[in-house]
Amino acid sequence: MSDGDDLGFGALKDKQRSLRSGFPEPLGLRVHRALSWYGRSTQSMDDNDIRFILLWVAFNAAYAQDMGGPDAGGERSAFRTFFEALVSLDRSNRIYNVVWKRFPNEIRVLLNNRFVFAPFWSHQNGATGSVDWAAALAASQKIIASAMAQQDTGRLLSIVFDRLYVLRNQIVHGGATWNSSINRSQVRDGAAVLASLLPVFIDIMMDNPEYDWGRPFYPVVENVVEASNG
Numbered sequence: 001m002s003d004g005d006d007l008g009f010g011a012l013k014d015k016q017r018s019l020r021s022g023f024p025e026p027l028g029l030r031v032h033r034a035l036s037w038y039g040r041s042t043q044s045m046d047d048n049d050i051r052f053i054l055l056w057v058a059f060n061a062a063y064a065q066d067m068g069g070p071d072a073g074g075e076r077s078a079f080r081t082f083f084e085a086l087v088s089l090d091r092s093n094r095i096y097n098v099v100w101k102r103f104p105n106e107i108r109v110l111l112n113n114r115f116v117f118a119p120f121w122s123h124q125n126g127a128t129g130s131v132d133w134a135a136a137l138a139a140s141q142k143i144i145a146s147a148m149a150q151q152d153t154g155r156l157l158s159i160v161f162d163r164l165y166v167l168r169n170q171i172v173h174g175g176a177t178w179n180s181s182i183n184r185s186q187v188r189d190g191a192a193v194l195a196s197l198l199p200v201f202i203d204i205m206m207d208n209p210e211y212d213w214g215r216p217f218y219p220v221v222e223n224v225v226e227a228s229n230g
Helices: 009-022 023-043 050-063 072-089 096-103 104-112 118-124 133-149 153-172 185-206
Strands: none
Touching: 009 023, 009 185, 023 050, 023 185, 050 072, 050 153, 050 185, 072 096, 072 153, 072 185, 096 104, 096 153, 096 185, 104 133, 104 185, 118 133, 118 153, 118 185, 133 153, 153 185
């Protein structure tokens, strides 16, 4: 079973098989790909680095849009759009329960951690205008406090995943050592939060095939041998 919402990979895969004939092609591809990576992550429970990477790939498969190139701002905008759709379609408040009831402490710790706050690393790398990262973090905490006070799930998810995106970059771009003792808490908690939310995200998508989840940026392309002009 998964960490979140008692949605195990097997149950999700069975549901996908029973419903996929009625899915629009883009949704079918998204769900198929996301489930493949999510299923593999359940085989790496003893390695949080690998588990986090696999879960992030599964998340990417579920939501990613063509943003016209590598653009962190575009990525954050895609996050917000995806989360707003999920929360609005979550009729049983399952995302709410994960965020506010299952992982409130882990999420608070993650959001207070400077090591997953992008301006902190910009400052460490000497980027222009990044000297006062602490003030930026304090301002972010006010936004987080407002979202928490209003129990604004979509807004809080956007902030949480912005932090997880920094962690993703650190690991995937070789900025961390495998199984390092330095960043254990954020990797462990990040993997746990992803493992709880992702199956709920996929399940909501399958329950709402009429919603336009967008065309995957890398569609399936059949191998076609082009005829020679000469």
